[in-house]
Amino acid sequence: MPRPYFSRYVALGDSSTEGIDDPDGAGGYRGWSQRLAERIHALQGNLLYANLGVRGLTTVQVRERQLAPALALRPDLATVFCGTNDVTAPRFDAARVGADIEHMQRSLRAGGATVLSFTLPDLTPLMPLARLITPRIAALNAALAGASRRSGALLVDFAAYPVATDRRLWSDDRIHANSAGHARIAEALAHALDLPGSSTAWREPLSALPRRTALQVCAAEMRWARHHLLPWFGRSLMGRSLADGRSAKRPALAPL
Numbered sequence: 001m002p003r004p005y006f007s008r009y010v011a012l013g014d015s016s017t018e019g020i021d022d023p024d025g026a027g028g029y030r031g032w033s034q035r036l037a038e039r040i041h042a043l044q045g046n047l048l049y050a051n052l053g054v055r056g057l058t059t060v061q062v063r064e065r066q067l068a069p070a071l072a073l074r075p076d077l078a079t080v081f082c083g084t085n086d087v088t089a090p091r092f093d094a095a096r097v098g099a100d101i102e103h104m105q106r107s108l109r110a111g112g113a114t115v116l117s118f119t120l121p122d123l124t125p126l127m128p129l130a131r132l133i134t135p136r137i138a139a140l141n142a143a144l145a146g147a148s149r150r151s152g153a154l155l156v157d158f159a160a161y162p163v164a165t166d167r168r169l170w171s172d173d174r175i176h177a178n179s180a181g182h183a184r185i186a187e188a189l190a191h192a193l194d195l196p197g198s199s200t201a202w203r204e205p206l207s208a209l210p211r212r213t214a215l216q217v218c219a220a221e222m223r224w225a226r227h228h229l230l231p232w233f234g235r236s237l238m239g240r241s242l243a244d245g246r247s248a249k250r251p252a253l254a255p256l
Contacts, residue, residue: 005195006114008253009037010050010075012066012104013082015242017053018249021171022182029249032177033079034256035186040077041256043196050075051250056242058085063100066248071111073253078113079189080104080153083120083144084175087136094136098143105151115153116189119144121164126174128221156188163205173228 011017011033019031037049050073052066059082070078086097101117108115119141123130130137141159148155158164167174169181177185190198212220 004044004046005193006040006047006077008048008073008075009040009077009079010070010073010113010253011053011079012062012070013053013080014057014062014085015053015055015176016084017051017079017081018055019051019053019182020055021173021176022179030179030182032182032185032189035182036079036189037256039186039190039195047256048253049250049256050248050253052248054246054248056085056244056246057082058089059083059097059100063104067104067107069248069251071107074111075108075113077116077193078108079116080108081117083140087120087133087140092136092139094139094143097140098147101144102147102151105147105153109152114193115151116156116192117144117148117153118156118185118188119159121159121161123165123174125165126167126170154192156192158185158188161203163203166206166209168206168209175228 013033017031017033019029019034022030022032022035024030024034031051031053033051033053034049037047041047041049050070052070054065057065062080062082080101082101083097086092105115105117120137122134122137124134137159141157145155145157147153163169163184169177169184171178171181184202187198187202191200191202
């Protein structure tokens, strides 16, 4: 039997960890977390995997709702990714977010887990309005880097690579990766773990895109605003969250 790399993998986070916009073909979502779990399973023939991700959660909510259950599962591998819902909230405290992430990383490390996190790229190439939160994303990434350095967690810096904002890797909402994007994230995490067969190919740019006309750009922005921006504003004004009434995707460790 091949040497086991990890036996118990627990993923903590929000909609990205849940796997949003990477359909699994059965009415649910696959996502980078499950793709990474599948990669490890294929290498060693077994792996127990739990996914505590819930869409819409802020970092403090991930800490409050997911850390204790994650520690109870005694993982030897954990991923912690959150912060997108913090940078888009009316108020943002990078120091608080960083402290919450560091606490989760330290707690999981103290339990014997290898811990992985990753940065969020500047979303301006995907949606011009994102320039309003560019300073927040930079502050989030700086907080993530500091937290990971102090806790000993591994950090994959997607923000350092232009391919991270190639629109062909993102879904129509421009907030979540599509299936190709989730596959790249999983490959980057596999490389950070130095898994056999992994490489730096995830950093490589895609072929050049044809330049769009001003009319095409305007039409795309209007579609995005109608289908994604306005509903988000509506939920925010009503004080509603996508997390309302939702539970963890895969709360218990189980074989793939």
